[in-house]
Structure formats: structure tokens, C-alpha cells
Amino acid sequence: MIFPAILVISVIAFFPLFKTFYDSFFKFGLNPIFERQFVGINNYVRLFKDPRFLDALKNTIVFTLVSVALETVLGLMIALVVHQPIKFRGAIRAAMLIPWAIPTAISSQMWRWMFNDQFGIMSRFLEALHIIQPGTPILGRPGMAMAAIIAVDVWKTTPFMALLILAGLQLIPEQLYEAARIDGANAMQRFFRITLPMLRPTIAVALIFRTLDALRVFDVVYVMTRGSVGTETLSVYNRHVLMDRAFTSASFGYGSAISVAIFVIISVFAIIYIKSLKLELD
Numbered sequence: 001m002i003f004p005a006i007l008v009i010s011v012i013a014f015f016p017l018f019k020t021f022y023d024s025f026f027k028f029g030l031n032p033i034f035e036r037q038f039v040g041i042n043n044y045v046r047l048f049k050d051p052r053f054l055d056a057l058k059n060t061i062v063f064t065l066v067s068v069a070l071e072t073v074l075g076l077m078i079a080l081v082v083h084q085p086i087k088f089r090g091a092i093r094a095a096m097l098i099p100w101a102i103p104t105a106i107s108s109q110m111w112r113w114m115f116n117d118q119f120g121i122m123s124r125f126l127e128a129l130h131i132i133q134p135g136t137p138i139l140g141r142p143g144m145a146m147a148a149i150i151a152v153d154v155w156k157t158t159p160f161m162a163l164l165i166l167a168g169l170q171l172i173p174e175q176l177y178e179a180a181r182i183d184g185a186n187a188m189q190r191f192f193r194i195t196l197p198m199l200r201p202t203i204a205v206a207l208i209f210r211t212l213d214a215l216r217v218f219d220v221v222y223v224m225t226r227g228s229v230g231t232e233t234l235s236v237y238n239r240h241v242l243m244d245r246a247f248t249s250a251s252f253g254y255g256s257a258i259s260v261a262i263f264v265i266i267s268v269f270a271i272i273y274i275k276s277l278k279l280e281l282d
Helices: 001-023 041-049 051-082 090-093 105-114 123-130 143-167 172-184 188-214 218-223 234-244 253-276
Strands: none
Touching: 001 123, 001 143, 001 253, 041 123, 041 234, 051 143, 051 188, 051 234, 051 253, 105 123, 143 172, 143 218, 172 188, 188 253, 218 234, 234 253
16 A cells, blocks of 8 residues: 555656756757757756846745744734634634635735725725825835735735644643642733643644745735736746746746745745754654
8 A cells, every 4th residue: 555655646746846856957948949958057056146036035035924923923812812712702713714715816806906096995994094195006016015915815824823723722731721720820821831832833833834835925926916016926936937938938947946946945944943843743
């Protein structure tokens, strides 16, 4: 039974990875007029000289750090609230999953309309609060567009974090809290000395899932801005290289190098999390 499983994993996972890595050492396009040429590591050297790649890398890191941090804090707060024996707890738990259940492409298009400078309800709301001037194109301004994209991602994905953390909360024995109350520990002491340490493995797993997902973010950025006004991420740039230039230039090998770079960055983040949070993978 082990050999068929290894064979399936090799075909599905390792072969595309090996093929992408192999192609990254060549210069070629999908149009037959571009002859395939071996260029060694030139495609990787080109990455560090490509300002558009470096900007996309910076945008990806900013998006990942800010969105994952907000989603973790908000997810923890929501999980603590819905873990309490409050009224309509089941309905609240079901309702909070609605943003996460909506396909990303649909929710992103919905928020794109809501941020429209002429008729968007979010634009009207921010104007009423005097946060922006009337007619401000939120998705057309550098900085504001990235903030809007991060806000949409936080709105959509925080329920996922809350759900994972809630599962961890339910595994903490109630006897620990009862013993702490008998010893005179207040709510803050119980949180920092029982809840947070017991949740560390759960939060670590949630952080890994969300960080790896955020590092390859594509759909929310592509739908809302197409990567314009300083919002282009690595995946959006790679789509441009691999698809828009596939038949017009010999950029397919360079696109493969970008794919390998994304894989390496994600792997580095995963290793850092596993080492720093002392996760056991057995």
C-alpha cells in the first residue's frame, strides 16, 4: 500500500516541482519561434536585478505580515467570545463562517464595488467619517489600495483563524481554570498562564497555514486591482510573466525561476515557524 501512495505523491507533487526547477535553467517560450537555450542560473541572477520582482516581493511580505498578524489577534478575540456560554452561540458560530465560505473571487469583486469611488457603500461610509475626501478612488491610490486589499483578506479569513483557535480552546481542561480560581487567579492571569500557553501549538499551526496561504496570495489582489498602484504580489507578477508573455517572448524559464523563488520563500517561512515555535511534526 505504501508504494502506490509514494507513486501518486511523486506524480502529483514532486514531478511538477522538479519540472519547474528544471525549466528555470532555460530560456524559452511557448511559441516555437523561440529556441530553447540553457542559461544556467542567469534567470535567478535576473531576479535580483528586476525591480518589478523586488517590488512584488516587498508587497507580498507586507501583505503577509500585516494580514496574518491582524487575523491572528482578531481570530483569538472572536474565539474567546464564542467559547463562552452566551445566547445563540451556535448561530453566532455558524454566521461568522459566512465570509470564509464565500469564494474569494466573488467576495473580492463584491468589495471592489463597495470601494467604488462613485457608488461604493464603503466609500460613502469612510467619507461620512471624514477618513477620505468625497470621490477618492480608494483602489486607485498607492497605499490605500493595499490597505483595502488587506482589510478584505482580514474580513474573509479571520473566521478561519477563529475556528482553528476555538478548536484549541475546547481541548483545554476546565479543571485547570477551576484550580486557578481556587488559587485566586484573576481573568488576566488565567489567560496568560493557562489559555495562551495551552493554545501555543494551535496558534502555531494556524499561523503556518495562514502565512503560507498569504505568501502566495493571488485572487483577491488580481480581482480588486490587477496588481496596479503598488499592490502587485509575486503570484500576480508570475501570472503576468507565465501567461501574458508566454507566446510573445522567451520568458517561460524566467517565470519558472519566479515560481521556484516563491516555493523557497514559503519553505523558509515554514522552517522559521517550526523552529521558533518548537513544533513537533511526528
